[in-house]
Amino acid sequence: MAENNQNTTSSSQEKKKKNPFSIYWIYILIALGFFGLQFVHFSGGPKEITRQEFENIMLKNHDIEKVVVVNREKAEVHLTEQSLISGKYDNMLNAPQGGKVVEKGPHFYFTIGSVESFEKRLEEVQKSFTEEQKISVRYETRRDITSDIISWVIPILILVIIWVVIFRRMGSGMGGGGNIFNIGKSRAKVFDKEENEIKINFKDVAGLEEAKVEIQEIVEFLKTPQKYTQLGGKIPKGVLLIGPPGTGKTLLAKAVAGEANVAFFSMSGSDFVELFVGVGASRVRDLFAQAKQKSPCIIFIDEIDAIGRARGRNASFSSNDEKESTLNQLLTEMDGFDTSSGIIMLAATNRADMLDSALLRSGRFDRQIHVELPDLNERREIFKVHLRPLTVEQNLDLDFLSRQTSGFSGADIATVCNEAALIAARKNKTIIEKQDFLDAVDRLIAGLERKSKVISPQEKIITAYHEAGHASVSWLLEYAHPLVKVTIVPRGRTLGAAWYLPEERQLSNREQLYDMICSALGGRAAEELHFKTFSTGALNDLERVTKQAYAMMAYLGMSEKIGHRSFYDSSQNEYAFHRPYSEKTAELIDNEVSDLIEKAYLRTFKLLSDNKEKFEQLAELLLEKEVIFNEDVERIFGKRLFTTNIS
Numbered sequence: 351m352a353e354n355n356q357n358t359t360s361s362s363q364e365k366k367k368k369n370p371f372s373i374y375w376i377y378i379l380i381a382l383g384f385f386g387l388q389f390v391h392f393s394g395g396p397k398e399i400t401r402q403e404f405e406n407i408m409l410k411n412h413d414i415e416k417v418v419v420v421n422r423e424k425a426e427v428h429l430t431e432q433s434l435i436s437g438k439y440d441n442m443l444n445a446p447q448g449g450k451v452v453e454k455g456p457h458f459y460f461t462i463g464s465v466e467s468f469e470k471r472l473e474e475v476q477k478s479f480t481e482e483q484k485i486s487v488r489y490e491t492r493r494d495i496t497s498d499i500i501s502w503v504i505p506i507l508i509l510v511i512i513w514v515v516i517f518r519r520m521g522s523g524m525g526g527g528g529n530i531f532n533i534g535k536s537r538a539k540v541f542d543k544e545e546n547e548i549k550i551n552f553k554d555v556a557g558l559e560e561a562k563v564e565i566q567e568i569v570e571f572l573k574t575p576q577k578y579t580q581l582g583g584k585i586p587k588g589v590l591l592i593g594p595p596g597t598g599k600t601l602l603a604k605a606v607a608g609e610a611n612v613a614f615f616s617m618s619g620s621d622f623v624e625l626f627v628g629v630g631a632s633r634v635r636d637l638f639a640q641a642k643q644k645s646p647c648i649i650f651i652d653e654i655d656a657i658g659r660a661r662g663r664n665a666s667f668s669s670n671d672e673k674e675s676t677l678n679q680l681l682t683e684m685d686g687f688d689t690s691s692g693i694i695m696l697a698a699t700n701r702a703d704m705l706d707s708a709l710l711r712s713g714r715f716d717r718q719i720h721v722e723l724p725d726l727n728e729r730r731e732i733f734k735v736h737l738r739p740l741t742v743e744q745n746l747d748l749d750f751l752s753r754q755t756s757g758f759s760g761a762d763i764a765t766v767c768n769e770a771a772l773i774a775a776r777k778n779k780t781i782i783e784k785q786d787f788l789d790a791v792d793r794l795i796a797g798l799e800r801k802s803k804v805i806s807p808q809e810k811i812i813t814a815y816h817e818a819g820h821a822s823v824s825w826l827l828e829y830a831h832p833l834v835k836v837t838i839v840p841r842g843r844t845l846g847a848a849w850y851l852p853e854e855r856q857l858s859n860r861e862q863l864y865d866m867i868c869s870a871l872g873g874r875a876a877e878e879l880h881f882k883t884f885s886t887g888a889l890n891d892l893e894r895v896t897k898q899a900y901a902m903m904a905y906l907g908m909s910e911k912i913g914h915r916s917f918y919d920s921s922q923n924e925y926a927f928h929r930p931y932s933e934k935t936a937e938l939i940d941n942e943v944s945d946l947i948e949k950a951y952l953r954t955f956k957l958l959s960d961n962k963e964k965f966e967q968l969a970e971l972l973l974e975k976e977v978i979f980n981e982d983v984e985r986i987f988g989k990r991l992f993t994t995n996i997s
Contacts, residue, residue: 396426396456397443404460405475412483413439418456419489425462428455465489539616540640551608555601556735557728557760561719565589565606568694572610572646575692586716587684588695590654592702593721596761599698602721603650606696613647615640619656622676630657630676638683638693646692654697660706677706684714723759726752732760736767742782750784754791754834766790792849796841805845811973812877813838813846816887818969819876820848820869822961823954825983825990829865832990837977845887860908863898867947868954870895875955879962880969895950899943909942961987 404427408414413433418426433439434457443457462468469487476484552562571578571585578585591599607614615637622630641647657676684695697715699705709715724732729752737746755763769790774782805813817836824830831850838846855862874888902908905918917930929936958965964986971986972978984990 396459399427399442399458399460401460401462404458405471408433408458409472409475409485412479414485415455417485417487419462419465419468419487420492422465422489423461424459425468426456427458427460429457540613540644550601550604552605554735555598555605556731557724558598558602558721559728561591561602561721562605564717564719565602569606569609572612572648572692572694575646585694587693587713588697588715589717589719590702590710590715591696591698591719591721593700594723594759595700596759597721597723598760599721600650600652601760603648603652603696603698607648607650610646610648612692613641613644615647615649617649617651619651619653619658622657623673630672631679634676634679634683641693646694648694648696650696650698652698654709655699655701655704658697658699658705658709660704677709681708681714723757724763726756729755729758729763732763733767736764740767740771740782741780743784746784746787751787754788762794766794769793792841795849796844796847798841805840809845810838812881812885812887814973815876815880815966815969816873816885817846817848818965818972819872819874819879819958821872821978821983822876822965822968822987823872823957824848824850824869825987826957826961827865827868828991829862830869831866833980833983835977835979836972836983838972839976860902863902863908864946864950867895867898867950868957870898871947871951871954872958875951875958876965876969879955879958880966895947896943899946900939902946903939903942909939911938911942 404425408427408429411433413429415428415430418428420426429439439457472487552566555562568585568589575585591602593599604614604616617637622633637649641649657673657680659673659677661674661677695715702710702718710718730748733748733751737748755766758766766787767790770782770786773789773793774786777786779786817838821833821836824833831853834849836846836848841847870891871888873891874884877884877888903912905916907914907916912935919930931939968978968983968986971982975982
């Protein structure tokens with residue numbers, strides 16, 4: 351029986367979907383009916399004739415009783431009773447078969463053009479008539495009530511329809527369910543616990559171990575709140591997830607809801623912001639009203655910086671800004687619901703420095719959990735999660751793949767796995783191999799391989815020596831990143847590239863940064879050493895070197911002349927247009943940067959000059975093979991003197 355009821359319900363719902371009905375169709379039909387009245391001629395009305403028929407047939411035969419000129423443009427003809435009884439006009443009047451037309455006039459009408467010409471012509475035709483035979487002409491002014499009504503109703507009806515359609519669409523686009531009066535309603539997507547719509551749990555969130563431990567307490571409170579309340583403890587009202595894009599902040603929030611098995615309200619910060627004033631604050635109120643009805647629950651606001659930016663940052667805008675009123679309402683609601691109501695707020699952002707201090711104070715977002723880029727072990731766990739649905743070769747070295755993806759976020763690793771599957775399918779493989787993953791990493795870092803790109807032989811030689819310079823210097827310097835492979839196959843907008851295996855360190859000293867600058871200058875030094883000139887290929891290298899050198903001098907205090915000072919503004923006030931140092935200090939910074947880069951360049955040039963034969967041998971090998979690996983560099987330069995693990 352239950353199944354039959356469900357089938358009946360589903361079939362009725364399908365019928366409703368197939369047969370949509372809208373009341374607006376009634377309005378349209380009424381308007382069309384009024385409009386059609388203007389073109390409908392009822393059978394009982396006068397028949398239209400020509401002016402010649404009026405003069406040559408009716409007027410000359412003295413069959414006209416009178417003529418009525420209406421609104422100076424139409425003449426209505428009334429026939430005499432004798433002419434109607436005689437039946438001579440039955441055909442023109444469409445009389446019924448076997449009957450006579452004896453009804454009162456008007457019986458015919460015609461258009462007169464102008465009154466003056468009509469009177470003149472009528473006078474000429476009736477010159478030979480006696481006074482008794484002449485017809486009388488009467489003039490009337492009539493108002494067409496139907497036309498007047500339509501002329502008023504149709505424009506108003508059109509405006510109403512346009513108004514309703516526009517606001518219906520605006521209402522549906524603003525979360526109002528097609529009703530403009532629902533524009534202030536919350537647009538949150540609700541995942542209800544009864545329907546078990548959330549299938550994600552902590553097993554699906556690889557890495558982020560510290561974040562999961564810290565947020566586990568939220569889950570425990572939602573499951574067993576009495577465990578904390580009986581001791582007098584209060585659970586935090588809000589948890590703010592902070593971290594770079596793609597690190598799994600949204601996924602972690604969904605996992606919390608899945609673990610706790612409670613209702614989950616999901617919204618983006620931009621969903622609160624609309625053109626109309628007061629809509630954002632109204633949606634905040636409605637969101638918390640819905641959440642209280644489904645308590646215990648979780649409210650998740652993604653990209654909260656859209657409404658949570660610090661107030662009063664820009665003096666050129668009014669303080670009564672729509673975003674600020676939305677933020678004020680959010681702050682009020684967070685203070686309004688008590689800690690035992692079972693409502694937990696989760697929010698995510700990658701711009702925590704832009705948030706208002708009132709939002710971050712204790713009592714609102716009590717906990718701030720930093721979700722950072724995954725380290726080596728966490729990347730291995732993330733690979734395990736994303737490799738589950740893939741068909742990969744046996745004994746795939748996940749440690750190697752984890753080392754190859756240094757600096758990748760969880761979203762990047764997911765893209766690598768998907769791209770590897772696409773590459774393997776493109777090659778008609780039945781399993782995904784290690785090389786497919788390496789190609790996917792290359793695709794993500796440097797872009798699509800463009801073997802068809804036409805470059806001149808001279809450009810290819812310059813690129814080969816440029817990349818060989820990078821590879822040689824990085825192999826010979828202690829703190830430079832160890833080389834993985836070098837290619838001169840064009841990718842994206844680059845003609846060549848070198849892949850390195852960055853050492854995962856949280857701190858860097860001056861010597862390490864200095865070696866990195868020298869390694870980046872290896873391409874430019876190689877061009878000067880071999881070709882005695884420069885090319886434009888070192889643009890990106892010089893940009894990175896210049897930024898790194900200025901950071902060392904102005905931010906990191908790595909200059910003896912400048913001293914232990916940092917001019918870095920951690921608040922990152924985007925509206926500050928002044929430098930926190932004088933022109934003399936700015937000149938000193940410029941000089942120190944110039945000296946550092948020049949010193950590093952001379953060191954790099956000397957290093958290549960001392961190993962010129964091996965460097966040129968490496969460049970020729972690269973020209974021949976187009977892609978070389980660290981084994982090829984080791985065969986030419988010998989084993990690297992500094993211990994690394996890149997296998």
